[in-house]
Amino acid sequence: MRNNITLKELAKLLNVSVSTVSKALNDSPEISQKTIERVKELAALHKYRPNPVAVNLKSSKSGTIGVIIPNISNSFFAKVLSGIEAKAQQEGLQVITYISNESLPREKEIAELLTSGIVDGVLVAISEETQRKKEYDHLINLVEYNIPLVLYDRTNLDIPVDKIGVDDEKSLEEATALLLSKGVKKIGLATSIHHLGLGKLRIAGYKKALRNEDDFLIANSSRIEVLREKTEKLLLEDKVDALVCTDFESTMLSYRIAHENSIKIPQDLKIIGFLGKELATHLSPSISYIEQFPEKIGSKGMELLVKRIKGYTETGQTTEKIIQTELVHLESTVF
Amino acid sequence: MRNNITLKELAKLLNVSVSTVSKALNDSPEISQKTIERVKELAALHKYRPNPVAVNLKSSKSGTIGVIIPNISNSFFAKVLSGIEAKAQQEGLQVITYISNESLPREKEIAELLTSGIVDGVLVAISEETQRKKEYDHLINLVEYNIPLVLYDRTNLDIPVDKIGVDDEKSLEEATALLLSKGVKKIGLATSIHHLGLGKLRIAGYKKALRNEDDFLIANSSRIEVLREKTEKLLLEDKVDALVCTDFESTMLSYRIAHENSIKIPQDLKIIGFLGKELATHLSPSISYIEQFPEKIGSKGMELLVKRIKGYTETGQTTEKIIQTELVHLESTVF
DNA sequence: CTGAAAGCGCTTACAG
DNA sequence: CTGAAAGCGCTTACAG
Incomplete structure (x- = not known):
């Protein structure tokens, strides 16, 4: 005691x-x-x-930053958080986590809470619902309260704050282009996130690489059974030689359908997907994937935020950083 | 402005x-x-x-609780955090996340930090290193500072605080017993975590179900290549009919080895593993797994902590809760 | 029913 | 070189 x-x-x-x-x-x-x-x-x-609370009261700094995460069970975001945490530790800052569960109302609640000055700055990946409804008032409100704000990962919205993102379009463009350069003829795309900004960009990359509209072979649905049908059609009727997948769901599904129909990977079908490293390497065969460096996104995002908090960044001027992705070749794209 | x-x-x-x-x-x-x-x-x-800071100064409550997580990229812990967060939200509490990265020195640093009264209570899953070295002084120190402490998941250490855990021994005992009851003869176990408390308990469960020492068929190593050899021996020489796996690594490896050697799951080999639901259901064939209800662990742990903070729990009296696991049957154990 | 005062634990401009 | 005083934004026992 x-x-x-x-x-x-x-x-x-x-x-x-x-x-x-x-x-x-x-x-x-x-x-x-x-x-x-x-x-x-x-x-x-x-x-x-x-007593940190007393120190904070004097300095009107809380020494903590808030992080809004759409879904922590998504290992991408878990790793981003890990990067944020590591950087925060270096800076002697605390991290308060808020999970929006992809819900706009919850995101608004959180933003409302944050205006009370509980944190010195905020890192946000907006929720799916926010993206769809394009309602950003609660974020703009934070800015008006002079709370430094950095958007990470989901950054294709037009508000004047610092951003740290991934070049989603380029990532799939390069993946598709690589397959083409190796002489792969029919390249399909499977996606369960075509309705999200993220998915749209990735699909755009695929299309950009293929150029010719006649070559587009896309299976898209957010309903798993529909996506399954469409992907089966791609594999069995269109007989694609390769499949690029935009997300976990479509990657695993493609893999599963191939297996069920005794389609051999990579002999009969190449696959490039979006998966975390651990999973991609542990599958059998392992799946070539697009590495997005989530920890780096976290730490760089934190850097932007710290600069903003310390006032190193000029007001009225915003930075947008892009972390380059990298295609990691594993067994599913052996030629 | x-x-x-x-x-x-x-x-x-x-x-x-x-x-x-x-x-x-x-x-x-x-x-x-x-x-x-x-x-x-x-x-x-x-x-x-x-201003929450001013309110806190008066009340000497911070309105936040600290959570120490060994590794956030482990989806089990990510889900526990999600459960904690949800409950915290109900209670109007903030959650400050600390990631120990399975390191004892880092865990000590965090504990040291927390003695300053930055949080009203702490939820801890101790790091692997802490488990191995059995150094708990930093945790006892927190208790001496009157900071309510709840241990979650990794609870097999002897300090007098509230605990919320999983019945790891029973989980594998039941899984093994189930296979036996279905007439499976040779049941092997693969593990990469036999050196951890968690692993030991799970292995103990397996042994308890089998009873006879001559029946134990165990492949264990934290080095992936060694584990691979040992598991291959189990599959190819000992020709086990089923494999229970204690962790992600060993589950995925077993699955991979089976695939490489054209051992059919579930016809030639049943598998029961520890995986998150998303992964288990998306594999092909899907893998029967032991559900541990991580969100529940988080929310119940938070409940214990809140009771402690509010002083509903008598001092000197500790509660230990166990969340029952559940074996979920998927394709890998179809008979 | 309303207000002046003290105080939570600290920092800092100012006086001595 | 040291200390008294004011103040950060709030709450609450006490007086009127």
Whole structure:
């Protein structure tokens, strides 16, 4: 049953004033070396730690940043959080996590909460619903409250804040182009996220690489059974030689359908998908995937935010960073 | 460029004292209905929100709880966090996330940080290194600082705090027993976590079900290549009819080895593994798995913590809860 | 029913 | 070099 000692108590023990103790602990040049030493010694002895809440009240800084995550069970976001956390630790900042569960109302609630000054800055990946309904007032509101804001991953919305994203279009364009360069003729695309901004960009990349509209072979549905039918058609009727998949669901489904129909990967079918490294490498055969470096997105996003908080960035000027993706070749694209 | 209005400013605008405003907003019976209405109206107009930092300083509560997570990329922990978050939201609490990366030094740092009273309570799953070295002083220290502490998931250590865990031994015992009851003869076990408390318990469950030592067929190694060799031996030489796997790594590896050697699942080999639902159902064939209900662990853990914080639990008395696991049958155990 | 005062634990401009 | 005082934004026992 221990209690944290306060400045006041320390001062009493030392027979000096609270101000002197405070200054000594902060290495103020106003205080003599001797006093500084005396104070620090006793402070260490009693394991004094400044009450962060009181410090925050004085400085009107909370020393914490808020992170809004659409879905933490998505390993992409879990890794982004990991990157954010690591950087925060370096900076001596705390991370408060908010999970929006892809819900706009929840996101609004969170944003509302954050206007009370509970955090010094916010990192947001907007929810699916927010993307669909294009309602950004709650985010703009944060900016008006002078709360530094950085958008990560889901950045294709037009509000003037710092952004850190992935070049989603380019990622699938390059993947598709690579298959073409290897002489693959029929390349299909499977997607369960065509209705999201993210999915649209990835599909656009695929189309850009193929150029000719007649070559587009797309299976799209957010309903798994429909997507299954469409993908089966691609594999069995159109007999595609390769499939690029825009997300976990479509990647795993394609893999499953191939297996069920004894279509051999990579001999009969190449696959490139979006999966985390652990999963992609552990599948059999392993699946070539597009690495997005989520930890890097987290840490770079945090960097942008810290600059903003410290006022290094000019107001009225925003930065947009793109983390380049990388196609990782595994067994599913062996030629 | 908006700024949060303070009680003082509100008081000036209303020509009443700060105390009156404060009491009115808190529906104090000391204040007349008329004044309460006037105050609330203006507060709403100016979107007044109490500065949480100041409130915390008065109440010496931070309104936040800390969660120490060994590894957020592990989807089990991500889901636990999700459960914690959901419950925290109900309780109006903030969640500060700390990732220990399975490191004891980092865990100590975090614990040290938390003694400053930055949080009202802590949920901890200890790191692997902490488990191995059995160093718990930093946790005991938290208790001595009167910071309510709840251990989740990794709970087999002897310190007197509330715990919320999984019955790891029973989970594999039941899984193994089920296979036996279906007439499966040779049941092997693959594990990459035999050196961890968790792994030991799961292995103990397997042994308990089999009873006879001569029947134990175990492939264990934390080095993937060694585990591969041992598991191959189990499959190709010992010709086991079923494999129970204690973790992601061993489950995926077994699956992969079976595939490489054209061993048909479930015809030639049944598999029961530890995987998240999404992955287990999306594999082809899908893998029967042991559901641990991580969200429930999170929310129940949070419940224990909240009770402790509110002082509903008697000091000196600790609760230990176990969340029952459930074997989910998918294609890999079709008979 | 309303307000002045003290105080939560700290920092800092100012005086001595 | 040290200390008294004011103040960060709030709450609450006490007086009127």
